[in-house]
Amino acid sequence: MAVREWDPASATDAEIESVVAALNEVLATDLPGDPHWQNTGMREYLSETMPGERRVCWLTDGDPPGRATGHANLLLLGDIGVVEVLVHPGARHQGVGSALLDAVVRRAYSEGLASIGVEAVGGTPAMKFWESLGFRCPYVEMRSVLDLSTVDRGSVRAMAAAPDGYRVEFHPGGLPDSLLEAYAAAKASRREAESGELELRPSSYDAQRLAESLTTLNRRGMKPYLVLAVHEPSGAVAALTEVVTPAQHPSRADQYDTIVAPAHQGRGLERTIKARMLTELRAVEPRVTxxxxxxxxxxxxxxxxxxxxxxxxxxxxxxxxADVLDLVRQLNTAS
Ligand SMILES: CC(C)(COP(=O)(O)OP(=O)(O)OC[C@H]1O[C@@H](n2cnc3c(N)ncnc32)[C@H](O)[C@@H]1OP(=O)(O)O)[C@@H](O)C(=O)NCCC(=O)NCCS
Known part of the structure; x- marks a missing residue:
């Protein structure tokens, strides 16, 4: 099958639509409880990146052409790449995934990347696919889902009360410039305390990168909401939590980072800010369930x-x- 590079920024509407359709078939098979994606902001989702980053995309056409059987993309982040590969369930086990990955690995090599990383969902064929290629799995997270209809409003409001000495703020869409430094410092303080996780969703540890990352989220159709706890005596951002509501699946919001700076742990701030986020989301984003x-x-x-x-x-x-050189060696041995 033919793998072709494509550019979502200049692609036809039909091409974008065919990728959304393939993604929804994948979701129905691999994550049947997840909401389907809609073609709202999908072009921007696929084409916009942070300044200095690039995403290269490939498609495999089905029969008749114009219906994607598979899609892959490689986000270039310095010397690592982040990969996504999706194959329509009706086209699996025919080498489509391998052909897409072949294109990804060749590009990763020509771009000089040292390694590539990927996220795979437990209990789906993707695990075997990546493991059969020699990918290591150094880090595993658990995804959890909250059904907002089960949330007791009264108890969440009570949980959202700030401990003495802290003020809790809600910022829809972004942050005022005056808070960027303190917010980025809180993120950096946690980074030092954590280890293991790959930087597949890089965080923002300085004010400029943080501002760019918030702008990029908005451009990709993903509206950020931020709740933070400010330590009143020092003005430091003691804790923060970030939720994004994507135009592509507006009923399910993504809660990204929740961080309590090491100096402010043990006061229940994670509970306070997460509860406050839920009360705010209910008011400003009624589509989120x-x-x-x-x-x-x-x-x-x-x-x-x-x-x-x-x-x-x-x-x-x-x-x-996996290391790109190891993957290239494997490809050359196989061909
Ligand atoms: C993982 C995925 C890309 C594989 O695509 P594919 O076209 O079926 O892969 P290939 O046919 O090229 O298979 C390559 C090798 O991977 C391994 N593999 C793929 N699927 C496998 C499965 N279900 N069980 C065991 N091994 C598997 C095999 O070693 C296979 O080689 P073989 O066919 O010679 O045995 C595809 O299943 C997919 O898109 N999964 C969903 C990805 C995803 O992100 N889901 C989350 C929700 S969005």
């Missing part, structure tokens, strides 16, 4: 807070990685 979030498997205090709020663990999210 579910929130999903991801946590490390072991020793994560956030998992306890999630359980208290009513999140239910659902699927493992496995991060895989």
């Amino acid at each position: 579910e929130v999903q979030t991801w946590n490390a498997l072991a020793n994560d205090p956030m998992a306890e807070v999630n359980a208290e709020l009513g999140f239910h663990p659902d699927r493992e999210w496995r991060e895989y990685e």
